[in-house]
Amino acid sequence: MEKCDVLVIGSGVAGLVFALTCAEKYQVRVVCKGTLMQTNTALAQGGIAAALEIPDSPESHFQDTIEAGNGLCDEEAVRFLVYQAGEAIRFLESQGLKFARLPNGHYDMALEGAHRKPRVVHVRDHTGKSLMETLAHAVRENRNIQVEEFCLVDHLILQKGQCVGASFFRGNTPGSEQLFAPVTMLAAGGAGQVYSPTSNTILSTGDGFSLADEAGAELKHMEFVQFHPTLLYSPGKAPFLISEALRGAGAKLCDKHGRPFIEKQHPMGSLAPRDIVSRSIIRQMKKDESPCVYLDIREKWSPKLAAHFSTITARCREEGIDPGKDLIPVYPAAHYMCGGILTDLFGQTNIPGLFASGENACTGVHGANRLASNSLLEGVVFSRSAGEHLLREGLPFHRAYHSGPFLSLNEDEFVDKVYCQIKEKLQKTMSTHVGIIRNEKGLREAESYIYSMLHSHLFSSDHHLSRNKIKVRHMLRTALLIVRAAMSRKTSCGAHFMEMKKNHHSEVLT
Ligand SMILES: Cc1cc2nc3c(=O)[nH]c(=O)nc-3n(C[C@H](O)[C@H](O)[C@H](O)COP(=O)(O)OP(=O)(O)OC[C@H]3O[C@@H](n4cnc5c(N)ncnc54)[C@H](O)[C@@H]3O)c2cc1C
Missing domain, CATH: 3.90.700.10 (Succinate dehydrogenase/fumarate reductase flavoprotein, catalytic domain)
Known part of the structure; x- marks a missing residue:
C-alpha cells in the first residue's frame, strides 16, 4: 500500500504553498495532471492584492472586497485574508520572488477594477509565471516533497466517512494506482473549460469540484462563475x-x-x-x-x-x-469559480482528512463576485493557514486498512471522438444558457441535457474507462453543480445575473 503523510492534488499556487508549508514536518506528495508548471497560476498577469503601505490599509481592502462580493462574502474570512496579506507577500519573498519596486524602494502598486487604491503587487505582466517558477524551484529542492506529473486523479478514497487518499492514472499506464494519506488537499483549480471561450488552461476542467461532490463534500456558491471582460479576440488562436x-x-x-x-x-x-x-x-x-x-x-x-x-x-x-x-x-470569457468546496479558515472541509484550497475552495472571501487579484492572495493565505494548522495540531488519525478496487483504461479512438463531441456540446450549452446573462428556461434546458448525459450508459459506470471519459465526466458533474446552484438562486446577484429580474444594477445597465 503506497503511503505518504500529505497528498496534494494540484501544483498551482494553492497546492505548492500548502506542500512547502507541510514539508517542514511531513512527507508530501504532489500529483498534477500535466507538468508542474501547467496551471492557471502560471497565466496570471496582473498580480496579488495586498494593502502594504500607507495611505492604503487592510480595512480599505476589506471594504472593496465586501462591495465586490455583493453582500455574500463571509466577513470573518475576508478580514483574515486582508490582514494576512502582508505575511503572504513576505512568505513569497522568502521563497525568492521579487516584486517590482519603484526607484525609492516602495512597491510599484498597480490599480485594478473595483479597488479604490493602487494595491496590486506584481512582477510586471508576468506575475504568475514568476510566482510558479519560484515555487516550483523551492518544491524541487525540498527533500520532503515528491512531485508526480501527468497523474489524473479519478476518485477520492473514502473509508468510514474519512478521506484516506486518492486513486489516479499515471502517464500512459493503463492501470489505476492508489495513494493513501491522512491528509488529502484538493487544489485542482478552476473549471473554465466547461465554457468556451475561457481564459483558463486546457486542464481546468473542474475535477476538484467533481471529486469533492462525489465524495459527499459540501459545496457553496457554485453559481457565481466570473467572466473576465477582456480576453483578446483572436479566433482560432490560443486564448490570451x-x-x-x-x-x-x-x-x-x-x-x-x-x-x-x-x-x-x-x-x-x-x-x-x-x-x-x-x-x-x-x-x-x-x-x-x-x-x-x-x-x-x-x-x-x-x-x-x-x-x-x-x-x-x-x-x-x-x-x-x-x-x-x-x-x-x-x-x-469564463475565468474564475467564485464558489467551490466549503472550507473553514484552516482549509478543512466537512469530510475528515479532506482539505481544499485555491480556486477549488469556497472560503467565503469572494461572495458573489471576486475582487481582482484576490485569488492568488487567497491561495497563499489559506494554504499557509491550512499547513500551519497541521504543523501545530498534528495529522488526523489515519485508519486506511486496505486498498479498494483497481480500475483499468480501455482507450478507444472512436469512442474518444464521441467524448470530444460531448465536451464541445457541453461548452456550447453552458455558454449559451449558463453564461453572463441567464434565464429560467435556458437553465432548465442545460440541466436536462447534462443530467441525461451523466446518466447515459456512456458515463454511468467505470466500464470502458478512458482518460477522456474521466475528464468529460468531471466536466459534466461540475457543470451540473453550477446549473443547479444557478437554478436555486432566483434573483440576480453579482456574477449570477437573471434576465428580466429586477436587480440593483438594472437601472444603470439596461
Ligand atoms: C489568464 C489568467 C489570469 C489571471 N490573473 C490573475 C491575477 O493577476 N491575479 C490573481 O489573483 N488571480 C489571477 N487569476 C486567477 C488565478 O490565477 C487562479 O485562480 C489561481 O492561480 C488558481 O490557483 P490554484 O492553485 O487553485 O489552481 P491552478 O493554478 O489552476 O492549478 C490547478 C492544478 O490542479 C491540477 N489538477 C486539476 N485536475 C486534476 C486531476 N484530476 N488530477 C490531478 N491534478 C489535477 C492541475 O494539473 C494543476 O496542477 C488569473 C487566471 C487566469 C486564467
Whole structure:
C-alpha cells in the first residue's frame, strides 16, 4: 500500500504553498495532471492584492472586497485574508520572488477594477509565471516533497466517512494506482473549460469540484462563475487575457469607432466590478452586432507602458496590433469559480482528512463576485493557514486498512471522438444558457441535457474507462453543480445575473 503523510492534488499556487508549508514536518506528495508548471497560476498577469503601505490599509481592502462580493462574502474570512496579506507577500519573498519596486524602494502598486487604491503587487505582466517558477524551484529542492506529473486523479478514497487518499492514472499506464494519506488537499483549480471561450488552461476542467461532490463534500456558491471582460479576440488562436491592469493604466473600453460606452453606466467606468463590465460588453456587442468590443490605450501608450506590459505588447504585435496606434479587440470569457468546496479558515472541509484550497475552495472571501487579484492572495493565505494548522495540531488519525478496487483504461479512438463531441456540446450549452446573462428556461434546458448525459450508459459506470471519459465526466458533474446552484438562486446577484429580474444594477445597465 503506497503511503505518504500529505497528498496534494494540484501544483498551482494553492497546492505548492500548502506542500512547502507541510514539508517542514511531513512527507508530501504532489500529483498534477500535466507538468508542474501547467496551471492557471502560471497565466496570471496582473498580480496579488495586498494593502502594504500607507495611505492604503487592510480595512480599505476589506471594504472593496465586501462591495465586490455583493453582500455574500463571509466577513470573518475576508478580514483574515486582508490582514494576512502582508505575511503572504513576505512568505513569497522568502521563497525568492521579487516584486517590482519603484526607484525609492516602495512597491510599484498597480490599480485594478473595483479597488479604490493602487494595491496590486506584481512582477510586471508576468506575475504568475514568476510566482510558479519560484515555487516550483523551492518544491524541487525540498527533500520532503515528491512531485508526480501527468497523474489524473479519478476518485477520492473514502473509508468510514474519512478521506484516506486518492486513486489516479499515471502517464500512459493503463492501470489505476492508489495513494493513501491522512491528509488529502484538493487544489485542482478552476473549471473554465466547461465554457468556451475561457481564459483558463486546457486542464481546468473542474475535477476538484467533481471529486469533492462525489465524495459527499459540501459545496457553496457554485453559481457565481466570473467572466473576465477582456480576453483578446483572436479566433482560432490560443486564448490570451488582456489584464485589468491595462485598464488601471488608462485603457478605456469603447466600440469600433473608439466611442466609450461604459462611462455613463457606472461611476467607476471601465474599472467597474467585473460582472458589471462583462454584462455591459455583452450588451454593446449585441447592439453593434459585433463579436467584440475594444480597448483604447492609444493616448496613454509610451515606451514605459510597453516595457511594463511586455507580454501583452508581444502578443498584440503577433496579431498585428500596435497598442499605440490600434484599438485592441476584446470579449468576455469564463475565468474564475467564485464558489467551490466549503472550507473553514484552516482549509478543512466537512469530510475528515479532506482539505481544499485555491480556486477549488469556497472560503467565503469572494461572495458573489471576486475582487481582482484576490485569488492568488487567497491561495497563499489559506494554504499557509491550512499547513500551519497541521504543523501545530498534528495529522488526523489515519485508519486506511486496505486498498479498494483497481480500475483499468480501455482507450478507444472512436469512442474518444464521441467524448470530444460531448465536451464541445457541453461548452456550447453552458455558454449559451449558463453564461453572463441567464434565464429560467435556458437553465432548465442545460440541466436536462447534462443530467441525461451523466446518466447515459456512456458515463454511468467505470466500464470502458478512458482518460477522456474521466475528464468529460468531471466536466459534466461540475457543470451540473453550477446549473443547479444557478437554478436555486432566483434573483440576480453579482456574477449570477437573471434576465428580466429586477436587480440593483438594472437601472444603470439596461
Ligand atoms: C489568464 C489568467 C489570469 C489571471 N490573473 C490573475 C491575477 O493577476 N491575479 C490573481 O489573483 N488571480 C489571477 N487569476 C486567477 C488565478 O490565477 C487562479 O485562480 C489561481 O492561480 C488558481 O490557483 P490554484 O492553485 O487553485 O489552481 P491552478 O493554478 O489552476 O492549478 C490547478 C492544478 O490542479 C491540477 N489538477 C486539476 N485536475 C486534476 C486531476 N484530476 N488530477 C490531478 N491534478 C489535477 C492541475 O494539473 C494543476 O496542477 C488569473 C487566471 C487566469 C486564467
